[in-house]
Each structure stands twice: as C-alpha cells, then as structure tokens.
Amino acid sequence: MAAPETPPAARRAQASERVAREVLNFMAAIERGESLAVGLPLPPGAVGPGGAVGTNGGGGGGRAAPTLEQVVKDLPRIQVEENSWVLHQTVLRLIGGGADSELSIEAVFAPFSPPPSEKVLGPVVLSVPPTADKDLENEADVEGSVLIMDRGVCTFASKALRANAAGAAAAVVVQTHDVWPYVMEDSKGEAEAGGGLNVPVCMVSKEKGEAIKAAVVRSAAEGKTIRAELSVSSSEKDCIVCQELYAVGNTLVRLPCGHLYHEACLLKWLKLSNTCPYCRRELPSSNEAVERARRSRQAAGGAGGEEEAWRAFFD
C-alpha cells in the first residue's frame, strides 16, 4: 500500500505560500542593496545566476559561463491563445485493479472534440488495430470504455470518429513522438463532415501512454481491469510565482518537469534559484560537469513526488 500523501490541492497551496515567501525575501534583499548571492541558498554544485556553481550551502557569486541562461533560452515558449489547452486542466485519472492505487496524468484536450460536461469513467481498452486506422476489431469491448489509440497512420479525427461510432466514453491518443505537450487538430474538418463527435478526445505523452498500455496488458493477464476517468476542469490554472491566472496573450515557459510559468515570472525566479518553484527539480545545465553533478544528485535523491507516484502505480 502506498504511503499516505498530501492531497494535490494542499500540496499546491503549501508550494505557492513557500514561493511567495521566497520571492518576497528575495525582493527585500535586492531593496536592501544586498548582492544576489545573499538570497541564494544553492545546494552544493547547483547552478546559480550567471551559471555560477554553488558551494556547500553558500551562495554562488561571481559570473561564470552562462549555462543556465542558455538552457532557459532553449526552453519551449507557449503563447496562450483563445481556447488554449493551457486555460483548462485535462486530467486522466487511472484507477488500478488494486484497492487504492490511482494516479493522475496530465492530458491535452483535442479542441475538435466536445469537452465532457462531467467526469467520464470507464474501463481502459486498447484499440485493435492499435492506430484505429480501420474498423475496430474489438468494437464490442469499446462501448463505454476509455479507448487508447496510437497516433499515426490516419488522422486524429478519423480515429476519433471510429471511437465515437463504437460508443467509447472517451478516446485517448498516445503521442508517438517526444514532442509534448501536443495539441491535436482536425485541419480537414473531418469530425464535422463525419457527423460530429460525442466522444471527448485527449492526448497523453509517449512515455505515459506506453506505460498505460503495458499496465493494461499486465493487469489483464492477472484478470484485473484498470479504469480511467477523464475530466476537463474549467478551473483555470495560475502561475505559482505571481498567483495570477494565465490569460490569452501571455507568454509561458514550460520547464522540463512539465510545470508552467509566465516567462517574466520564471526569469525573476531563476535569479533566486535554479529549481522549479513548484517541484524543486533542478534545471539541466549545458555545462557538462555541472550537468553530471546534477544528474548524480537527482539519482541519489530519488525522483520526487510525481515520479515516485508513477512508479508506485505501475511497478
């Protein structure tokens, strides 16, 4: 049985309080005219502003190769547009065959499909054929299910139409490339032309999709069923640094851990720390020695909340 966990909402509230406090302390230090190093409790070897490498508990100080700046510059920017996936939370909650095993996965909603008015729950069924490019051979199992289909061979809309015709409760497309997040489109208007969709459609990342598929196969061999619940929440997301909601026109940055911030807020935060404000994962560095040290620290310290929950569910 998994150890009791702080509920996500409470964890988020704690994190946002902590971030607000740290930003305030930092701004106060700047106003007092103290050097940036004062507010920089870097872990040993961590990269500080300007790529300075932290020493044992001390500040970074000094200006070294701009390793962190380069990494930040290369992070994907997201322009928030009308109806953007960023403005809603799409979550696929997996419920295992075991008593209390469950796991929430971030998904990206397909704007050409109707968002569910409430949560949709069903057994997870893998499409046959996997890419759903032909009539489904396991159509009888698909009705009422959360149907998993691979990206590729045919369009997103034609997969969705097949899931719809078979009566799936929800359709989940597994990304086959490393590009994430990815927003599916129906550029040819096939969904509309095909009579419209009743089924909500979303995408999960390649890594998570492959893990779900493996878990479904393994559970089936043990005579268990994994169920999934899809929810698209109208509760908007906010930036944990400034506590403002994301809005159309914002530029966001997505860190490798998956957490999103206003670009300006993140740049401000990175003067304070080289970690994600929410999950505390260190940013990678383009400096090889620094990056090696970061990786070994990460391996020694364990992966942290989300990844541990993930392993607990699937292993």
Ligand SMILES: [Zn+2]
């Ligand atoms: Zn912000």
Ligand SMILES: [Zn+2]
């Ligand atoms: Zn993070």
